[in-house]
Amino acid sequence: MYSDLCALLEMIIMSHVSEVAEFQSCSCDTFQAAIYPLNQPALLKGLDLGPALKLWRSPDYLASRVGPKPVKIHVSQSPKMDFVSKNFLYRTLPFDELVHRCSDPGQKKEYFVSPDEVYYLRAVGDNPRKDIANFTTDYPSLVSDLILPQFFPEDKLFSSVLRVASPGLQLWTHYDVMDNLLVQIVGRKRVVLFPPSALEDLYLKGDKSTVVDIDTPDLEHFPRFSNAERFECEMSPGDVLFIPALWFHNVTSLGYSVAVNSFWRGLDDKFYDSKDTYGNKDPPQVQRALQMVDKAMGLLADLPDSFREFYCQRLITRAKDKMTNNVD
Incomplete structure (x- = not known):
């Protein structure tokens, strides 16, 4: 009976799933003329991202290039991190140790909560309350390895964020007020996106959905969730995902993962909070x-x-x- 119910639930949810459109070797002109105006997520393949795709595959290389730089991370016993219930802790680790813990989780000799805990780095500036993340200045030893796509005016760039995650880590469903390009460098990711029109089906608290399990949700508590249209894609190293502003997204690292994404202002500056260092505050x-x-x-x-x-x-x-x- 339970298995039948799960199968029915999966069928209902999957009936609303569409694949994210893919584009091969997209140029800046093509992006601006044919992709950006659609306000739809797009998976861009075949872009020149520099030697990072080969070099960063080695955890030892990445760890040695940055060294023991202290980084603030999320630590959780659950692979499904939930910002609403705050089922994680904020802790600090040397960057090189974080990379080794994420890339080889079975070899952890020390831990904060439990041997199977998972980690997530969303890079911040030196002063998280004032400094906006900038990959170029925050990680200068890695800059020459990576070519970030420049599909938007340079003066509109808001932040560039380095992300490192443990295998299996799933981040809560949320939206951002800025457009962004997610550049996957190491590992694969599953990304599930919901259009802005789905907000009434996602049971929001602020900019985040309270539906933690998006694949087997509790429809007794969240009955409208099965109505939410969703788009899905699986990212491989070298893929770049365009996530338009206000599109909800839920990201799962299918293995040890390293990525960088760039946020930019698509609107006039007056529509952005001048005190927002993360780029996720409403206008x-x-x-x-x-x-x-x-x-x-x-x-x-x-x-x-x-x-x-x-x-x-x-x-x-x-x-x-x-x-x-x-x-x-």
Whole structure:
């Protein structure tokens, strides 16, 4: 009975799956003219990324090039890292030790939580509260190895982030407010993406989905999740994935993984929070609007349930009408 239910669940979810479109040896002109305007994820293959694809395959090489530079990492007993429940710890390791722990997890002699713990490095600047991640300045010994695609104006670059992950690590589903290119260098990744239109099916808390298990979700608690359209791809070393702003994505490292991604501002600077060092804060205008919604809901709090539900729907209807210019 249970296996039948799982099979049915998988069939329902897979009925909404589309493959991410692939493009071979894409040029900057092709990206700007034919891919970027579609606002759809795209898997770019055959790009010249430099010698990193060969050199970084060796954990010893990568570890020796950077050395014992201290890096702040996520550590978790569960391979499914969840930012909503915070099922991980923040710890610090020398970079070379992190690489060896991730690339050869069976040889861990020391650990923070358990022998089977997993690690995730999302590189930050020297001062995480003020400095924006910049691969070029943060990891100068690796810069000559890697050619990052320049498919956007140089002055629009926001950050370039080095990522290192243990085998099997799955990152929570979330969206970013900036477009980005994810460059896979070592290992394979499975990436599941959901369009912005799926936000009501993802049970959000802030910019993150509360559905941790996206393959066998609890549909009793998350019944709408089975309606969410999803796009999937598997990345190999040398692949570059374009993830448009506001597209939700969930990433699983199928083995020891090293990647770098570049975020850039596709909108005018006024639509980005000037104090945002990670590039994931909603536009200031949106932050203020959400605060106003919270205040409006507070004003309705004392109404009887039936009245409160009715006027909540009125607010939703009015917002939709305003968006389509049907209400003055």
